[in-house]
Amino acid sequence: MAEFAVVGSSAPRLDGLEKATGRAVYVDDMTRPGLLHGAVLRSAYAHARIVAIDTAAALALPGVHCVLTGEDFPHRYGAFVQDEVALARDRVRYVGEPVAVLAAETPALARQAAALIAVDYEELPAVMTPEEALAPDAPLVHADFAGYARRVAVPLPPNVCAATTISEGDVDAAFAGCDVVVEGTYRTQAQVHCYLEPCGALAEADAAGKVTIWSSCQSVFRVQATVAEILGLPMARIRAVAAKVGGAFGGKSDVTVQPLAAALALRTRRPVRLVLTRDDDFMMMRTRHPATVWMKTGAMADGRLVARAARLTLDGGAYAEDSSAVLGFALLIARGPYRIEHVRMEGRVAYTNRLRAAGFRGYGNPQVTFAGECQIDEIAARLGRDPLDLRLQNAVRAGDDWVGGQRIEACGLVDCLERLRAALPPAAPGRGIGVACVAHISGILSTSAIVRVLEDGTVTLSTGAVDLGEGADTVLAQICAETLGLPLDRINYAVPDTDGSPYNWSTGGSRVTYMVGRAVTAAAGQARDRLFGHAAEMLECAAGDLELRPGGRVGIAGVPGPEITFRDISARAHWAVGGPIIGSASVMFEGGGFDPKRSAVTGNGIGKLGAFVFGAQAAEVEVDAVTGRIAVSRLWAAHDVGRAINPTAVAGQIAGGVAQGLGYALYEDLRFDGPNPANPTLMDYKVPGATEMPEIIPIIVEHPEPSGPFGAKGIGEPPLVPVAPAIANAVAALHGVRLRTLPLTPERVLAALDEA
Amino acid sequence: MTAVAYHRPACLDDALALLAADEDARPLAGGQTLVPMLNLDLLAPTAIVSLADLADLRGIAALADGSIRIGAMETHARIAASRIFAAGQALVPRAAGHIASPAIRNFGTIGGACAHGDPVSDWPVALVAADARIEIAGPAGRRGVAAADFFLGFLTTALEPGEIVTAIVVPPVPGRAIHLRYSRIDSDYATVIVAGAADIRDGICRSVRLAVGACGPVPVRLAAVEDLLTGRPLEPALVAAAGRMLAEAIDPLDDVRGSAAYRRRILPGLVARALAGVA
Ligand SMILES: Cc1cc2nc3c(=O)[nH]c(=O)nc-3n(C[C@H](O)[C@H](O)[C@H](O)COP(=O)(O)OP(=O)(O)OC[C@H]3O[C@@H](n4cnc5c(N)ncnc54)[C@H](O)[C@@H]3O)c2cc1C
8 A cells, every 4th residue: 555654664663673572571580679569359249248357467567568458449430430449448249359369579478468367357248140139128239329329310220220212113012013123132141351461560659659650551531630639649649651561451451459559559668469379360350241131133024123122230349340331331332233114222220248249341242242133043043034135235424324323434234244245155054154244333431632843853652541462552653654754763752651651541442543543633733733833934934835754754746856844843843933843732532412303211321432443254154963062163254444554453353352252152151160260270261272263364344434543443353252153153154053141152053953 | 479389309119118107298290280389378298208310200111011001200201202102092193282271281290190199181081091000109119000990080089198109001093093172262271082993994893992081080980981983884873872872971061162051062072083184
């Protein structure tokens, strides 16, 4: 693509060399003079009253500096429901919940001391599933729920932390007129984020009481804001800095151990590092929301989809966190990327005494898309139609409206399906092929960027976007380089640091390339305009006559001769005229709710979140008749990214998403044995390994998004979403059995084959 | 956490003396089980006695009678790569090659795995199937124990305090090797293992040995099954009957790798597949 110099090229990762040579610095590699080490004591009960905590024995150990308990953290927090506390106070609500934290001279001493903290519990009855939680007279996970501040204060039944409905058209009448209606209940499990790097933070307070927190996080600004809220400090007293992040997938979008490390540092006046063991991380942190999805879809004999209804129950675990938004997004997306006029989506999130459910790559989408895409195949089977064809017939196109009324500006879905069809092999005996689509969004909230032209004409790009390993730093630097006509190596990408970086909401919602990219384009464009302002004076011409020339030079368009360099311009700006050249921009995806003329919404309906992104995948599977084990041999993944700023990075996101989607489809499942996680170790909880991976064939489709940087939009989450339904559909195509529970374990497959 | 002594004796007698002197001392082989257990605070030994320098515990060599002696400190990876095993004995290197992932295979040893005696691991069933003998040295001298008498239950073996495994001896095994390992993902512990060897010519089974692993506290090997199959044409009904007998004999748990019912359900099919593979 000669259109651009840097955009569209697979530039190597900015941090590739340091990572490949093992020199990248993660929190656990960081140290400070006088460093202390933290350890956390976990709850052994799913639900209990804390009668007393005796820390004397732990504090008596030489080398133990401080022990904190729930009493030291009086402030409640939570984005939608203020039900969270940094350490359990009065009650514990899940096995593994942090109860006390301490700082000691060595990690081993810290662990030893934690074991000496004596907690006197009075056990309470627990609810381990939504069914138990929603049963009449169930014990309450939050007895004080009525007293909590809430963002959306609609009345809710006991043990429910969010409930929402969205409806459009007249679903009941539409179903009555359908020629084919399919209906079923689909169940999905608790997937663990399983980032390579467990959660960790290093905090240090200065003499004035300002705390600096280096951590593995998705947003330094969320860390700053939430730690300030938890510790009751002004944000100006908290500085959050990103370390290298070894994966996050949504599990580090809210605070993890940062408030604990910060409190220990403030109390001890020593730097404190708290990095969870894998064991602690499994027990304390988060999972994807397990879901039960009842769904019904109706079509006409000619294949037109006309109605869909869904009822969703999510298991939110012990604290609400983002559950309300996950539910809202799941309901928004549950229609699927089809022109279905009549929809009614209802859902609720139950509190249970399990570790909290959280945002996780897909954010409620994998659960509903599993149900929805299975049903498209079920309808195709009933109508005797090719499933890919049926999808093409109903696929949304640019110019269509989504549920809620937002216009779809650009849409490569039809193209994805056509490209998939062209790539698929002819049917082969013993092999089944299944297709599934995904619609997702890329956007959400606000961000900003600052581009500073240094004295020598090279550039420092500052954003608040933390690279979680996906390569966003490189992509943003490419966008900046392209806008200024510079080679990539002239761009310095600054580490996100709340003291110096401009605000960014978070690395999440498949938004960095699209949202932060827009801010970078605008900021770099402003810097370019200011460079042109100087150049116009220096070359004695109108700014409008100027053009950028490769390598940081400015000349007069159409006149080959005179030109000046960024270095000359910037030196002038720094030393003679005008002052340093800085471009900055702030952007917001100005979403908002639903068009009231079209949608009826109760609860926390969220609409207009970002630009829509689309994709379609096909899985080729074989099923072992003896064991029921599914092997996926090939997986074609066609995704519309608007424009691939860095095609290798896009292919990497596709491969990573497919791998995690394969884990979700076939293997991963945090199970419970009564109140306890049954497999909270990497020994027992299995993510797929290299040998399980199918051949992945990425198909990059580019339908430029008008508002995106160079037309680009996101790819972070979508590739995970369709994997499970594509596999389930492939098994159905092969054996005629419909599997409705994830993961598709050999045991479930075999049981279905035995029944068929 | 108290200090742990670390010893690296140069010869077997020194190692045995160190272990005899302190009943809370632990031998260290590849560390692939011991170190995770220390990390999880499941063990708190007073001393670690590394077996790394004991020449007696090294080497994979053929003996005069066709047996293969495998030193206890040989790693899974080295056993898997060895070409010394005859056709029937090859179930041993095949078992080794399927354990966990390359990193674990490069450190973990056959002696450590035997001493640990984990019934879901790969060695007990393979060694019972191969009629291997476990060689042991201890304060009371040396002895050998048949694999079938060595693995006694969950993390329980015939090893007495102060004893160490020095070698595993695999006798000649007629026929062709069988090793069928079924797991959730490749690098996971097995859900079911079928190990053995069979000499099948013109559809007639001349000899067979079959053991089932990861399905109960000890590997299951039934003389009745082997008698049933021996000397007969391997008709599907006969094979199915053998599979059913084994499925009834195993005593699996319900766990994250599969329910007990599932293991019983798939075992006959796996047995048939294993035998078909060497027919
Ligand atoms: C992630 C992971 C996955 C694994 N997956 C599998 C698998 O799929 N299948 C499988 O079979 N195994 C598996 N293992 C276990 C692995 O095979 C170990 O290597 C083996 O269990 C122990 O061998 P080791 O040499 O590491 O022993 P060590 O860990 O050093 O020792 C194990 C125990 O035996 C004792 N010991 C060691 N050597 C001797 C000796 N010669 N005499 C007496 N006592 C001794 C030690 O004191 C200790 O108690 C896995 C391990 C890990 C960490």
